[in-house]
Amino acid sequence: MTTAKADNVSLSWYEASARQRIDAFVDAGSFAELIGPELREMSPHLAIFDLPEQFDDGIVVGRGRLDGVPVLVAAQEGRFMGGAFGEVHGAKLTGLLRAARALHQDVLILFDTGGVRLQEANAGELAIAEIMRAVIEARRAGIHVLGLIGGRAGCYGGGSLIAGTCSRLIVSEQGRISVSGPEVIETNKGIEEFDSRDRALVWRTMGGKHRYLIGGADAFVDDEALAFRQAAIDALKTMRGCDVAVLEAEQKRLERRLQRFGEAADAVEIWQALGIDQPTGIPALPTAAFLRAASNRENADDAR
């Protein structure tokens, strides 16, 4: 079946642009963009600061097919203003999530964001709130909202809050998920608390492997577009939905997790408490060996 095939080319998710990710992710030739760059729906705020605009305001939204199934897709461009949310950027994602309810199609959000764009902070913060509400409303209507995280900008700030409302998250080692970024923590709490230039520290605290181990992400994949695609196809087949029982179970898990790991001063102590044989070896493990070592990980199970 030619309609359900992806471009069979190896592509680093981390290195790729938003448009390259979509092209490699959905079935070949199936993507149709909504509110494309030719409509020039750009930020009304950036010109005030004499900052350059981008025709798609840093997010590509549209419809496509995944293994033959119609889906809606949004991809942030992490290189434009760090993939940050502004008014138009956010409105495009809110609109897509609302369309998902009307069309009854699942949504895939390809996160690559540092959070809210400071130049349009109020509009950006409102956008985050609107998106979270739209995600929850879509999920309550039976729509699955899948987050994919493995880009250069990671998934920080308001982006990480949105990720927290998604049905499932797929992450690569390169992906990072955290509310506050390394530099924010260092600025506010001091370099003794968090050295933002210590990349090993950043990755073992916020990186994909750690998030997967503590149930902050649900699937761990190689930094490959086709790996993200296959994980998304698998996830869409197995998700449960969002009801009170799921959320209460997750609340209990988080309380247990805090009790279990709350005293840990470093991620390695958490990995040790999880019963991993050689916790200091985790960052160096290739994917297959890491997944074997992660068999006792925390599991978020459709909420986090």
Place this chain on the structure above:
Amino acid sequence: MEKLSFRLTAPRCAGGTRTQAIVGVVASGNLEVLLERASPADMCTIDIATAAHGFGAVWDAVVRDFVARRSAGGLRISINDGGARPDTVALRLAQGVRKIEEPER
């Protein structure tokens, strides 16, 4: 932003049937180029919004060289520039024409 506009006579018309193409990203030292079809077939218009002021003469040289060397006729090209060097601009323009000429799937 400094805004620049060029309307140049193009010796060759862009091939292919795609209605538009976009390449690049607005970032430091980079730019995005949006190409759309517009008549007439022997003209190329290029509108630029750039963060780096005072380089009109360099832009003039780069876009004239592009229109002379590539198949740019019938295109309306719009650029958002984040302070890219001339070689990067020339590369993105060439990539843009190649992309709009790609066969449709």
